[in-house]
Amino acid sequence: xxxxxxxxxxxxxxxxxxxxxxxxxxxxxxxxxADEAAALDKKAAALLVDLYKDLTPWRKCQVARxxxxxxxxxxxxxxxxxxxxxxxxRNFADDHAVMGGLARFEDRPVMVIGHEKGSDTKSRIERNFxxxxxxxxxxAIRLMDMAxxxxxxxxxxVDTPGAYPGKGAEERGQSEAIARSTEMCLKIGTPLxxxxxxxxxxxxxxxxxxxxRVAMLEHSVYSVISPEGCASILWKDAEKMREAAEALxxxxxxxxxxxxIDKIIPEPKGGAxxxxxxxxxxxxxxxxDMLAELDGxxxxxxxxxxxxxxxxxxxxxxxx
Amino acid sequence: xxxxxxxxxxxxxxxxSRREMPENLWQKCEDCGTxxxxxxxxxxxxVCTNCxxxxxxxxxxxxxxxxxGGTFAEVKVPEPLTDPLHFRDQKKYPERMKTAQRTTxxxxxxxxxxxxxxxxPIVAAAQDFSFMGGSMGMYVGNAIxxxxxxxxxxxxxxxxxxxxxxxxxxEGILSLMQMPRTTVAVEMVKEAGLPYVVVLTHPTTGGVTAxxxxxxxxxxxxxNALICFAGPRxxxxxxxxxxxxxxxxxxxxxxxxMLDRVTPRGKMRDELISIIRMLLGLPPAxxxxxxAPEAGEGDSGTPAGDAPEK
Ligand SMILES: [Zn+2]
Numbered sequence: 001x002x003x004x005x006x007x008x009x010x011x012x013x014x015x016x017x018x019x020x021x022x023x024x025x026x027x028x029x030x031x032x033x034a035d036e037a038a039a040l041d042k043k044a045a046a047l048l049v050d051l052y053k054d055l056t057p058w059r060k061c062q063v064a065r066x067x068x069x070x071x072x073x074x075x076x077x078x079x080x081x082x083x084x085x086x087x088x089x090r091n092f093a094d095d096h097a098v099m100g101g102l103a104r105f106e107d108r109p110v111m112v113i114g115h116e117k118g119s120d121t122k123s124r125i126e127r128n129f130x131x132x133x134x135x136x137x138x139x140a141i142r143l144m145d146m147a148x149x150x151x152x153x154x155x156x157x158v159d160t161p162g163a164y165p166g167k168g169a170e171e172r173g174q175s176e177a178i179a180r181s182t183e184m185c186l187k188i189g190t191p192l193x194x195x196x197x198x199x200x201x202x203x204x205x206x207x208x209x210x211x212x213r214v215a216m217l218e219h220s221v222y223s224v225i226s227p228e229g230c231a232s233i234l235w236k237d238a239e240k241m242r243e244a245a246e247a248l249x250x251x252x253x254x255x256x257x258x259x260x261i262d263k264i265i266p267e268p269k270g271g272a273x274x275x276x277x278x279x280x281x282x283x284x285x286x287x288x289d290m291l292a293e294l295d296g297x298x299x300x301x302x303x304x305x306x307x308x309x310x311x312x313x314x315x316x317x318x319x320x
Numbered sequence: 321x322x323x324x325x326x327x328x329x330x331x332x333x334x335x336x337s338r339r340e341m342p343e344n345l346w347q348k349c350e351d352c353g354t355x356x357x358x359x360x361x362x363x364x365x366x367v368c369t370n371c372x373x374x375x376x377x378x379x380x381x382x383x384x385x386x387x388x389g390g391t392f393a394e395v396k397v398p399e400p401l402t403d404p405l406h407f408r409d410q411k412k413y414p415e416r417m418k419t420a421q422r423t424t425x426x427x428x429x430x431x432x433x434x435x436x437x438x439x440x441p442i443v444a445a446a447q448d449f450s451f452m453g454g455s456m457g458m459y460v461g462n463a464i465x466x467x468x469x470x471x472x473x474x475x476x477x478x479x480x481x482x483x484x485x486x487x488x489x490x491e492g493i494l495s496l497m498q499m500p501r502t503t504v505a506v507e508m509v510k511e512a513g514l515p516y517v518v519v520l521t522h523p524t525t526g527g528v529t530a531x532x533x534x535x536x537x538x539x540x541x542x543x544n545a546l547i548c549f550a551g552p553r554x555x556x557x558x559x560x561x562x563x564x565x566x567x568x569x570x571x572x573x574x575x576x577x578m579l580d581r582v583t584p585r586g587k588m589r590d591e592l593i594s595i596i597r598m599l600l601g602l603p604p605a606x607x608x609x610x611x612a613p614e615a616g617e618g619d620s621g622t623p624a625g626d627a628p629e630k
Contacts, residue, residue, distance in 0.1 A: 164558075167563060173578050174549040178499075
């Protein structure tokens with residue numbers, strides 16, 4: 001059973017009706033509802049395509065946050081073999097909001113790192129809803145550094161509302177940890193490719209997504225601030241999140257125009273959560289393509305590639 | 321730009337400011353409530369003469385007090401596109417910019433200059449909190465990159481005074497991209513073997529703290545400056561508990577290992593000179609106010625020689 005988003009209400013009604021008909025048919029044998037149910041299915045399928053054809057930026061935020069959207073853990077399990085989690089920042093703790101470790105991608109040894117939001121109440125709490133503390137960034141720094149020294153490409157999967165705004169996180173240097181993580185992203189001499197699979201929330205995302213190549217799933221978002229946060233500051237009204245989402249240009253389509261990302265990964269009809277295997281396949285192809293583009297570049301060229309990319313970023317605005 | 325056009329002796333300057341704001345002769349300290357005579361306050365670098373409270377100071381005033389003889393050459397910053405996202409909230413972004421430019425008399429939220437402090441050539445950049453909260457957009461990113469390039473070109477240390485509410489929301493994702501961009505700038509200075517000293521002033525928050533402000537060789541903060549990633553209100557709303565006294569203030573960060581020093585504004589110049597000269601392996605500087613360096617042999621509009629000491 002899919003959890004419907006508010007804008008999917010008409011769809012929920014049609015699919016609900018089709019479901020009711022079928023349930024009724026099961027109880028009384030004389031009723032033949034096949035044709036009627038099929039008609040409703042067809043109507044629902046057409047509506048789904050229609051709803052997702054032109055999602056507004058705010059609706060994309062909702063899709064990007066959908067609880068059934070494939071998360072980091074799902075991608076790691078499906079796309080990597082020999083995944084060997086490596087834990088801890090060697091200073092304070094292991095942050096469960098960040099997954100990371102050695103793995104093979106199409107047999108090639110790599111380092112994979114990503115934010116994990118969790119999939120049920122228990123795991124969401126354990127993962128702190130994908131909001132990393134300094135330990136998470138410091139674990140990532142450690143793993144990136146190791147990957148650089150052993151010639152392993154780094155693949156990051158970004159899905160976070162943002163870095164955790166907590167007392168301990170601040171005391172242990174959330175800012176410094178994020179800054180150092182971004183610095184490490186720029187420094188390593190191996191290919192670094194990143195996929196924004198859900199939410200790319202502010203500095204917490206940049207710390208992983210400062211990469212040679214960045215791809216985004218079609219309905220994922222990447223922003224300096226959440227639309228709700230922006231609305232409450234600039235509109236003085238958190239309910240103006242639709243307007244804020246519009247103004248912030250946080251969709252994959254706008255970010256591609258701005259030259260902030262390199263690639264958009266198409267999502268299955270009705271969003272990644274409606275056909276998880278198809279979404280995961282799309283991400284796999286994108287990672288393979290991005291790594292292939294960087295093949296043959298040596299360490300200085302890879303570092304230079306990242307530097308140039310960020311130094312020249314934004315110069316052309318929406319015309320990039 | 322020729323450095324002579326920026327040659328303003330501090331004393332002359334304070335006469336100008338007095339003329340500009342005759343009705344503003346007195347200012348109330350927002351901390352202790354004392355009424356302070358404007359000239360006295362500006363001579364004390366906007367630090368309350370009664371309680372030591374550090375009020376905001378503009379980059380230009382800071383530089384006049386910092387550089388020998390109040391002399392510095394502005395480093396040109398490449399202009400970014402205006403309003404790259406065509407951002408619109410309740411006001412259009414270009415309108416907000418015009419208002420900020422009118423009230424501050426500055427083009428944007430960061431000023432970059434080269435000059436000498438205690439006869440030690442440096443490049444300095446200072447963020448202007450009075451300009452849209454000092455927020456970091458493309459211009460601030462360009463300014464930091466220009467500062468780093470100038471430092472590398474002239475082989476000088478970079479001193480950066482941070483002050484910002486965070487990212488410039490009206491530039492959306494492009495403001496966020498200043499985090500990696502400015503980190504590249506810091507890397508260039510470090511790779512050239514030059515010191516990068518950050519002076520964190522009130523307030524330094526958000527993406528600014530989480531990039532160039534936390535990547536210095538030395539971190540010095542002004543007393544009681546708020547320095548954080550997430551602001552105290554956001555944290556209180558998240559964890560639903562009251563935060564301890566002094567939380568995220570400079571002294572608190574010093575206790576938690578995020579800063580090297582907390583130094584009052586009045587002592588900052590001497591301290592910067594002392595630290596930088598040691599990092600560069602130079603002999604101790606002559607203390608006290610120094611006149612502007614001699615003009616002449618300097619190239620590219622910068623005062624005096626480029627090499628620290630011959
Ligand atoms: Zn006072």
